[in-house]
Amino acid sequence: MEWMRRFGAISGLMIAAFGCPGPGGNGTGKGSGTGPNDPPEIKLDLPSIPAKIEVTSSSPTDGNAPDARSPILDIMKAEVEREMAALTKQKDPAHYISYQLLEQRIVSIDAEGGAIINDSDQTGRNLDVEVRVGAPELDNTRALADEQSAINGPLARNGVAPFGDDKQSLTNALWLETDRRYREAVTALGYVRQDVSTLKSKTAIPDFSRSVAETHVDKPAKLVFDKQQWIDRLKRCSAKALKGQATRGTCSVVFQQNTVWLVNSEGSQIQQSWTSAQFAVSVGVKADDGMNLQRLEQRWGRAPADLPPDAEIDKVIATVTGDLDALHEAPLSEPYVGPAILEGRAAGVFFHEVFGHRIEGHRQKDTTGGQTFASYVNKDVAPDWLSVYDDPQLLTLNGIHLNGFYRYDDEGVRAHRVSLIDKGRLLGFNMGRNPIKGFDKSNGHGRRSAGLPPVARQGNLVVETTRSVPRVDLEKMLLEEVRRQKRPYGMIFTDISGGFTNTQAFGPQAFKVLPVMAYRVYPDGKRQLVRGVDITGTPLIALQSIRAASREVETFNGVCGAESGWVPVSASAPSLLIEKLEVEKGFIPADRPPVLGPPGISKTVPGTGNARDGLARPGNARDGLAREEIAK
């Protein structure tokens, strides 16, 4: 069973929202009921004002700087041509070769409780070589019909590559890895052909789609930051974060400088270079019943200078520590089915998990996959005022940095905006180079982290609506719905840490998302924070249960993990009113709290000394130990 990995244990950005003119008229919520005993479908009047979305973008061809071209591209080009000249003439011919060389500097600094606990600055190079043998119609990458363990697939491996641009050492590394991958591919193709020859039904869908040659050169990006200043900031930050109920308070940054050179046998020669910056505040405590509570907030930027100033960081600290204290006092919630609001960032994560992963093209082809949306193309799957697209070319949305920006994907294809749902109707898929029925070309969504084969992944997922109401009205609509459904309360989810979704046919086509901040909202408007709940459901019903959207749009930035590794992504959405959402009791691990109270950590534990002071003891604690100097 293949469960998609978490959308990163990440929180996003709270952003201001703006009104925006849009087409007039009223709309109605749309969707089928969930069963014969459901209350009748609700019809809400929604003003024909779209949710506010203002974006900036950059085309893949922007910033092309041919003068900054590295000789590495020439070295890679020469070797790919030399290899193709030889390997295409073999009995099992190569039909495609791709070289991708990633140079990555990662600066990682963590502070906890006022002290630095990690300080690393590492630079590495990784070489990924893809050799496809056979023909695009049938090659070594085709999955065996009933093979679950992927033993026929390429081995995940970090290829060693030298630094610098020395021709001999780089070419030797390319040659070695090409030889290894070619040999691996020939073996795999033998098994594929044998497998196909024994199958009754044979697919006519090819294994690979060709693409046009791309040439692009980014200027080399350079990471600029004052390390000591950040160390000081993180120490101050983590000391402040350790307050209230928190027994763990961590502040951290991860700065990256990436340069990727990609050359393939189609003639593409691409040099991309960028920096990124990530800041996080994380606090945690164990609840009295043993549940591990944590609250995390992150900020992202294209450079360290984009990260927030101290004053804003103080606000973030206040938010996470305040939330954690509240969670510590919050009661556990019971299973629930009823109306709910997913606030902007939570709605973004919800769409990423419930819809985004299932709209990754290759999943419609996998014979062991659920293929949830394969038969829904050109059919209605959501309200007619709701559209969804994925656009890696977006830089910002409503002024907020988007994490899923890139110019060319990891298969050398230009990043395209993809309309996934248009006015409620399913139109397409995020595609890599693995074609599916009706979609024979990549739209530039083949992505991976180093060492893994790329597959279709999300970039910047955006949910837009042609009708919306102000956020405050959305909550009024929720309360009306609570009364209509005769529920004791509705629910609002403001923060979701991540989730996972099963896409394998063997298991239920269900999703689970993991809220951090979940509130009951009673008919009188009173809010009550609860904990220990997960949102669950199935994707088609969930999408068709959306009844209204807010005008304000929020963005969740993070990194997403799946079979091709971790890739940066974003998901932007308005707050959404869901007619019926199922909430189940979350997993709470067996609690085995420490036998003794903390050593002066918490004031709440009696008889354990001074709070946060393990030091205020006279003398040397080891003085009482026996002393017998060993012989020199």
Added chain:
Amino acid sequence: MKIVNHALFVAACAIAIGPALREVAAKPAPPPPNGPPSKAVTEAILDAIAEEMNRQMTQLEIPGAPKPYHIAYKITEVDVNDVAASLGQATSKRNRHFVNLEARVRVGAPAFDNSNFVVPQADEIDAVSAINLPLEATPRIARRATWLVTDAAYKEALIQLRAKLEARRTGGARSSDVPSWTAEKPVVSEQPVLVPQLESLDELETRAKLISATFRDLPAIRDSRVAITSYLERRWYLTSEGSNVTDTRRASGIVIAASGQADDGEPIGQYFLRYGHTAKDLPTDDELKTESKKLVELITALQKAPAMDKYRGPVLFEGEGAVGVIRFALAPHLGGTPVPEGLDPREAKSFGGAFTDLVGSRILAASLSINDDPTAKAGNGKALIGGYKIDDEGVASQKVEVVKDGVLKTLLLSRTPSKKGQVSNGHARRTADGGAFHGSATNLFVSGRGAVPRAALVQKLIAAAKADGLKYGLIIRRLDDSAITSAPDFSRRELVQMIKSTDQTLPPPAILAYRVYPNGKQELVRGFKMGDIPVTVFEDVLGVSTEITTYNYLAAAESQLQLKLGVHTGSNDEGWVPSGGIESGVITPDLLLKRVQVGGAIGGERPQPVTPKPAK
């Protein structure tokens, strides 16, 4: 062991200065000045840990369950600079620096406690818990970490004790009057042990690039790399019985590895490995270049060399070959700590144990004697880095006479005894399932009476082969070390095949060997697999050499197969000097053994690359 926080451990390394390489022996040079003491583990940190230990010892108790009777902490600070290069260009360059706190808790009583027992279906429950500490001394965090790891280890100890009792009741484990834990005098030694500063990453990079450049423009070499490391490892031990000691290890090392492919497709790999206390102990740049050229010549010759037939007869283990046979066939049996109860019998085989209960008996040829000396800093005039002041149970190191004139005098012991009245002799180093430290070899000095020059020993080999009716005798000069020669050349299918079909208990293959014919001609042969080498082969030693080889190595917990696969699984970073395992040294003469069985090619018949190696 449950790792509360991920703890990357880099243990130790080895030195290798053999007779074949005497011409490149380290030259005396003043070591670099000592560096400062730890900034991460200060007096305040140790006080915080000790204070929490005292609290835990006096207060830790679950109603109805036994209290801890012994708590031990090992704090380890590791600081490593590593650089790897290929063909004159760096392929990696990094520093790793971390501090780890490890707690061990014992419940019951020394006569019978939870330790050295593998809980069925839960071998991670071993009464050991670890967590990382900040690099910046922060007593509050250290104390809190101590609280958590002690608590976690205590709970595991209770489960382990219950399971051990249950196993004894049901006959699943032995019952005896052998205590679980020996009584030892507490040891105190608080003075920091200062060692020379690490060589900088830039220094290492310059050297790795220089040496690796010697492999440029060589069509016979498929792949090559040079990896250089410089590290230190500070340790502190605190125990509830009053031990309070610190020690520091420091080493620098270099690996040169290269590979080619024979005409019939078989992969061929060779390596060169040296360690010293600092870079001053390593060969000079010119000497390393010479060694690199020798590797190239060897690989070139092996590409044309004949494959080895199956062979059973006398074998002369020469130089590093003698070290190899001691390392893989004899040293594992010298530990005297009992195999963990409940351990899978297949895994138990890796513990050796052939000499258990044989103290006082003749186990080797009467000409052989063995001492193990962790206090030695040099062997045969060469620097040794395998020594230590304090073992992993806080016991002072001791020189031990293991075998005298072929008779077993004592085994290498930890505080987990194998019989009543036994005490540790300061050799607790090896960790294993069940949580106990096991006695293992450190610097193993093998000596033999009646030594003759190497040339004379070869004549003895020829005579012995002739007496056995063989056409030739066999000299083995190097065994493989998968931690060094492992290469990412396998597909997923090939990996599965290897895992399923490899006997992990066999010694590694011989990668440098010669047939010796009656006329004295020596013929280089392709590498081959070794058969099983039982300890009884050391009873029939036909001769030893006057030449002595000093070579240290890492006694890895993993099998050679696991190390070979490590490149793929991420546990063994390709290109690094191996940094996981127990520092161990062998100082030995060449050994002519009467009967050893070998045979079988190492690699398969891989196709030659379709595209020729790129020209310069």
